[in-house]
Amino acid sequence: MAWTMFFHPMTIPTWAVLWLILPLCLAVAVVYKTIRVGDLSKLPRSVAVLVAYMVGGLTLLSVALWLIQCCLV
Amino acid sequence: MYLGRWKRGAILFVTVGAIFWAGIALGGVMTVDSRYESWWFAAQSLTGVNGLVGWYRQEQVYKDISSDPETENNPLAHRSGRPGPEQMAVDYELQRRGLALATPTEGVARAYTGVAGMLNLLCIFDAMMLCLLGIRGEPGRTEPEKAGADDKNREQV
Numbered sequence: 001m002a003w004t005m006f007f008h009p010m011t012i013p014t015w016a017v018l019w020l021i022l023p024l025c026l027a028v029a030v031v032y033k034t035i036r037v038g039d040l041s042k043l044p045r046s047v048a049v050l051v052a053y054m055v056g057g058l059t060l061l062s063v064a065l066w067l068i069q070c071c072l073v
Numbered sequence: 074m075y076l077g078r079w080k081r082g083a084i085l086f087v088t089v090g091a092i093f094w095a096g097i098a099l100g101g102v103m104t105v106d107s108r109y110e111s112w113w114f115a116a117q118s119l120t121g122v123n124g125l126v127g128w129y130r131q132e133q134v135y136k137d138i139s140s141d142p143e144t145e146n147n148p149l150a151h152r153s154g155r156p157g158p159e160q161m162a163v164d165y166e167l168q169r170r171g172l173a174l175a176t177p178t179e180g181v182a183r184a185y186t187g188v189a190g191m192l193n194l195l196c197i198f199d200a201m202m203l204c205l206l207g208i209r210g211e212p213g214r215t216e217p218e219k220a221g222a223d224d225k226n227r228e229q230v
Contacts, residue, residue, distance in 0.1 A: 003171075005098055006094070006097050006098055006101070006102070007101050007102050007172070008101045008102075008171050008172060009099070009100050009101035009103070009104075009171075009172070009173075009174050009175070009178045009179075009182065010098070010099050010100075010101075010178060011178065012099065012177055012178045012181060014177060017177045017180075017181060020099075020181050023092070023095065023185075024092070024184065024185060024188060027088050027089075027091070027092040027188070027189070027192065028188065028192065030084065030088045031085060031088055031089065031192040031195065031196065032195070034081050034084045034085055034088075035081070035085075035195065035196065035199045038212045039212070040080055040081070040211070043084075
């Protein structure tokens with residue numbers, strides 16, 4: 001069966017799932033900062049900082065959860 | 074855009090649209106599923122026209138499946154238990170056509186489209202608040218108007 005974009009689902013390898021969090025974080029940061037920032041010229045910098053915060057926070061959270069899981073098992 | 078914030082409106086329009094259609098590109102036509110994924114559908118429909126187009130496309134697939142005589146002949150359509158026989162038959166048909174969503178694609182695609190809807194809700198809420206407060210245009214442009222209003226107030230005092 002021929003695969004058609006926007007019609008058939010893609011096959012995503014399990015290891016690639018985590019990388020797909022980056023575009024989502026970027027989109028959230030762009031929308032949030034577009035609403036919040038006073039001067040649009042500061043938008044790229046604000047977005048980059050917020051993406052770094054989100055990715056850093058998620059990394060810390062995952063490490064903490066991994067440590068808890070290691071302690072429990 | 075009605076508020077005179079054209080650049081912001083364009084950025085939000087493109088970003089919300091891009092993240093929604095990226096989700097559809099990952100998950101296919103059944104990413105929007107009003108029948109069996111109603112909570113996700115509620116979030117997805119908040120993207121407005123994007124969600125409507127997604128809903129229309131999946132509805133066409135459902136109509137196509139229901140009019141297909143093979144669906145009636147499917148033994149799964151006459152079994153008992155959970156999920157119901159109708160859903161089992163539809164799932165079987167979607168899988169046969171290569172449209173069924175499976176993990177991890179399902180989670181990623183629905184998260185993209187659902188988050189797009191929630192972000193659009195945030196934009197709608199922000200635009201409504203600005204409208205209610207009577208704030209129009211970019212923040213920098215409104216400053217001279219504010220200064221003018223302050224001068225008038227001082228004169229009155």
